[in-house]
Amino acid sequence: MNDQxxxxxxxxxxxxxxxxxxxxxxxxxxxRPAVQAxxxxxxxxxxxxSEAFSLYxxxxxxxxxxxxxxxxxxxxxxxxxxxCGKSTFLRSINRMNDLVPNxxxxxxxxxxxxxxxxxxxxxxxxxxxxxxxxxxxNPFPKSIYDNVAFGPRLQGIRRRSALDEVVEQSLRDxxxxxxxxxxxxxxxxxxxxxxxxxxxxxxxxxxRPRVLLMDEPCSALDPIATGRIxxxxxxLQDTYTxxxxxxxxQQAARVSDRTAFFCMGELxxxxxxxxxxxxPQKKQTEDYITGRFG
Amino acid sequence: xxxxxxxxxxxxxTALAAASxxxxxxxxxxxxxxxxxxxxxxxIFRGTVEYRAMMLGExxxxxxxxxxAEMQAxxxxxxxxYAILDEFRRGIDTGRIExxxxxxxxxxxxxxxxxxxxxxxxEEQADxxxxxxxxxxxxxxxxxxxxxxxxxxxxxxxxLSHPARPALTDTVAAGLFSEAQRYRQIAQTVDLGRRDxxxxxxxxxxxxxxxxxxxxxxxxxxxxxxxxxGATRWDRASILLDRLxxxxxxxxxxxxxxxxxxRVRRAEVFEGTVMAELFPLMEQELPAMLxxxxxxxxxxxxxxxxxxxxxxxxxKEMYGTILLxxxxxxxAFPIGLVCAAYLVECARESLFIRVIRTCINTLAGVPSIxxxxxxxxxxxxxxQPALGLPRDISxxxxxxxxxxxxxxxxxxxxxxxxxxxxxTYKEASLALxxxxxxxxxxxxxxAALPGVLTGVILSMSRAAGETAVVLFTAAVAxxxxxxxxxxxxxxxxxxxxxxxxxxxxxxxxAPHNQYGMVMALVGLVLVLNVAAILVRSRVSRKLRGx
Numbered sequence: 001m002n003d004q005x006x007x008x009x010x011x012x013x014x015x016x017x018x019x020x021x022x023x024x025x026x027x028x029x030x031x032r033p034a035v036q037a038x039x040x041x042x043x044x045x046x047x048x049x050s051e052a053f054s055l056y057x058x059x060x061x062x063x064x065x066x067x068x069x070x071x072x073x074x075x076x077x078x079x080x081x082x083x084c085g086k087s088t089f090l091r092s093i094n095r096m097n098d099l100v101p102n103x104x105x106x107x108x109x110x111x112x113x114x115x116x117x118x119x120x121x122x123x124x125x126x127x128x129x130x131x132x133x134x135x136x137x138n139p140f141p142k143s144i145y146d147n148v149a150f151g152p153r154l155q156g157i158r159r160r161s162a163l164d165e166v167v168e169q170s171l172r173d174x175x176x177x178x179x180x181x182x183x184x185x186x187x188x189x190x191x192x193x194x195x196x197x198x199x200x201x202x203x204x205x206x207x208r209p210r211v212l213l214m215d216e217p218c219s220a221l222d223p224i225a226t227g228r229i230x231x232x233x234x235x236l237q238d239t240y241t242x243x244x245x246x247x248x249x250q251q252a253a254r255v256s257d258r259t260a261f262f263c264m265g266e267l268x269x270x271x272x273x274x275x276x277x278x279x280p281q282k283k284q285t286e287d288y289i290t291g292r293f294g
Numbered sequence: 295x296x297x298x299x300x301x302x303x304x305x306x307x308t309a310l311a312a313a314s315x316x317x318x319x320x321x322x323x324x325x326x327x328x329x330x331x332x333x334x335x336x337x338i339f340r341g342t343v344e345y346r347a348m349m350l351g352e353x354x355x356x357x358x359x360x361x362x363a364e365m366q367a368x369x370x371x372x373x374x375x376y377a378i379l380d381e382f383r384r385g386i387d388t389g390r391i392e393x394x395x396x397x398x399x400x401x402x403x404x405x406x407x408x409x410x411x412x413x414x415x416x417e418e419q420a421d422x423x424x425x426x427x428x429x430x431x432x433x434x435x436x437x438x439x440x441x442x443x444x445x446x447x448x449x450x451x452x453x454l455s456h457p458a459r460p461a462l463t464d465t466v467a468a469g470l471f472s473e474a475q476r477y478r479q480i481a482q483t484v485d486l487g488r489r490d491x492x493x494x495x496x497x498x499x500x501x502x503x504x505x506x507x508x509x510x511x512x513x514x515x516x517x518x519x520x521x522x523x524g525a526t527r528w529d530r531a532s533i534l535l536d537r538l539x540x541x542x543x544x545x546x547x548x549x550x551x552x553x554x555x556x557r558v559r560r561a562e563v564f565e566g567t568v569m570a571e572l573f574p575l576m577e578q579e580l581p582a583m584l585x586x587x588x589x590x591x592x593x594x595x596x597x598x599x600x601x602x603x604x605x606x607x608x609x610k611e612m613y614g615t616i617l618l619x620x621x622x623x624x625x626a627f628p629i630g631l632v633c634a635a636y637l638v639e640c641a642r643e644s645l646f647i648r649v650i651r652t653c654i655n656t657l658a659g660v661p662s663i664x665x666x667x668x669x670x671x672x673x674x675x676x677x678q679p680a681l682g683l684p685r686d687i688s689x690x691x692x693x694x695x696x697x698x699x700x701x702x703x704x705x706x707x708x709x710x711x712x713x714x715x716x717x718t719y720k721e722a723s724l725a726l727x728x729x730x731x732x733x734x735x736x737x738x739x740x741a742a743l744p745g746v747l748t749g750v751i752l753s754m755s756r757a758a759g760e761t762a763v764v765l766f767t768a769a770v771a772x773x774x775x776x777x778x779x780x781x782x783x784x785x786x787x788x789x790x791x792x793x794x795x796x797x798x799x800x801x802x803x804a805p806h807n808q809y810g811m812v813m814a815l816v817g818l819v820l821v822l823n824v825a826a827i828l829v830r831s832r833v834s835r836k837l838r839g840x
Contacts, residue, residue: 099720099724124729136718138716138719140723141740150728154726154732187838204725
């Protein structure tokens with residue numbers, strides 16, 4: 001663990017180019033123009049910081065002693081074999097693991113400097129800052145409009161014009177607007193799988209989160225829909241911090257700036273994607289990405 | 295070989311499944327078919343002129359002028375019947391002749407006294423006339439009393455050929471001779487030995503005619519509505535006609551053997567008398583007397599019945615049953631839903647929750663009579679007085695008891711429905727920052743609604759058809775009007791169907807009403823179910839995005 005934490009500062013000094021860091025730390029700032037910062041040197045704080053974070057399902061550890069930093073306005077991919085704790089870690093970030101009875105967290109998992117497992121944390125605020133897209137498209141059995149407006153309405157936005165604006169902007173951000181703008185009242189379940197997943201992304205974006213967690217968002221989609229989602233991720237990374245769990249290593253290589261490799265509930269290696277895929281530091285990582293294991 | 299066995303098994307399974315579906319369908323048709331077939335006779339039937347008179351008299355429906363014209367025609371057709379009856383009665387009913395002769399004899403004395411006072415006759419003459427008249431009267435009385443025709447004729451001849459007859463003809467005593475003359479004619483034609491038989495048969499026939507044609511014109515209007523009209527339905531009239539034409543008697547065919555019921559033509563009993571003409575007349579002229587017309591009485595379902603339940607519809611019963619279906623749903627639905635939501639969403643698996651679940655499942659199987667007694671003891675005898683309400687059965691008490699009865703059904707159906715909502719919906723809502731309550735109201739509940747509605751359908755049918763509970767807590771057998779409010783007693787279809795079947799011979803007099811009541815109940819449940827199924831399919835279609 002220790003050598004990994006030592007590695008992190010090295011990586012942060014060499015981020016992927018074209019990362020806009022203009023978002024800063026304030027909440028909900030979504031509509032600012034993406035500043036093309038050039039090959040900027042990352043000098044900001046990580047937005048998500050995990051320090052010796054462990055999550056137990058009863059006596060069994062789902063993830064154990066994870067030290068990981070995730071930087072704003074970047075795409076971080078989490079890869080690893082099944083059951084390695086990728087999803088557990090991802091779902092800890094917005095505390096969706098609370099739904100599982102008898103979970104217990106140790107260590108620190110801070111979003112924006114606040115430990116999310118602090119009992120005083122406001123779950124509603126947390127989840128509105130940290131949106132989530134699930135493995136299977138899961139739109140509500142309501143109209144497209146109501147799906148997207150669900151989050152804003154929770155935030156207390158009642159005014160029709162404001163809602164309309166949020167819905168349109170979110171759908172545009174999710175590259176779905178052109179396809180559904182004439183049938184916003186149509187039931188969301190009538191959309192195709194890929195459209196449904198983009199709708200789920202739009203729904204998550206509508207609460208103006210800072211972080212977007214994606215739990216294998218393309219595993220239930222065909223290659224064309226997958227391509228569109230990946231394209232979308234490429235566009236969204238200018239404004240959002242994206243953490244994506246994926247089984248598909250090509251996908252991780254295509255969309256992410258940094259990649260973390262999990263195995264057996266532990267973080268094995270984290271680094272720039274191109275480094276991980278070209279010169280992994282650990283034997284385990286190399287075995288996994290070359291397909292010899294997992 | 296194994297392939298063959300598999301094919302055989304597959305075919306057998308398919309055939310068995312198809313057969314069971316067929317069996318269900320047949321059972322449904324066999325059960326519902328007769329109910330609707332016979333029940334429809336309450337709505338579609340051939341109504342007689344008496345029916346129209348009843349509708350005008352009791353419900354103020356129909357055209358008075360048209361009815362009067364029709365009634366006149368009917369009365370014209372009925373007049374010969376009454377004429378025959380009167381004539382036969384004179385022969386058979388000696389009491390009336392006796393009254394007549396006694397009256398004539400008693401009138402004689404003041405008349406003779408007047409004549410003596412006027413000096414037209416002497417007192418001796420008057421006494422002689424009176425003793426002669428007494429002799430004549432006694433002879434006629436003797437003729438009336440005997441059952442032997444020859445003896446009667448001898449007595450009458452003695453009276454008619456009395457030497458004082460010319461002297462008596464200019465007095466009121468002349469009535470004695472005219473009565474004697476009339477009775478002589480009767481005694482010649484009628485077998486006086488059978489007079490008692492005639493009398494009994496005549497009374498029975500008159501009673502049937504009374505039921506068939508209603509009270510005679512000119513008779514006082516009976517107090518009871520059901521006595522005021524004759525046969526209002528042609529099917530009933532046909533049954534009465536059959537009873538008029540044939541008398542069933544218990545006859546001993548062989549000594550020592552049980553009696554055998556035999557149908558005897560009443561016309562044969564009255565053979566040779568004027569009554570014998572009545573029966574062919576009735577057989578031929580009954581349509582003219584009753585003037586049946588095809589009637590479609592759709593108001594059957596909303597009209598109140600008349601006192602005695604013979605006429606009118608099942609409106610009061612329908613109203614009560616609908617109220618007794620709505621009240622429990624209004625009470626039980628929110629409670630059941632919240633309870634189911636708690637059991638699924640909030641409750642941890644603990645011993646307490648397992649006990650609660652077992653209790654709910656057990657309650658669903660408790661016989662309804664137990665709930666009825668509970669409702670009587672708890673809601674009627676205790677809760678209502680405790681709240682300052684009358685300690686009497688009421689729709690409120692019945693509705694609350696029924697709510698308790700359907701609660702387990704509702705909870706179980708809702709629990710299943712809520713449990714079967716895909717957890718991804720809930721996850722999505724929670725991930726957007728919604729709280730538990732918000733998630734339930736906005737996402738889980740709408741998605742579970744079709745299943746919840748299934749529970750509502752089942753509960754509504756159960757509540758509508760419930761008899762034991764309603765019998766104890768809400769329903770009465772007889773009630774004049776519609777209930778005034780929830781604290782009032784009511785009539786209810788299932789309970790009334792029971793009372794109808796058990797109340798003396800009401801079910802025989804108005805079988806259409808018995809079947810109509812059951813049909814109304816089945817129809818009501820069917821309509822409620824179809825409505826709920828439509829709502830459910832609409833909701834689930836919307837959920838599926840079609």
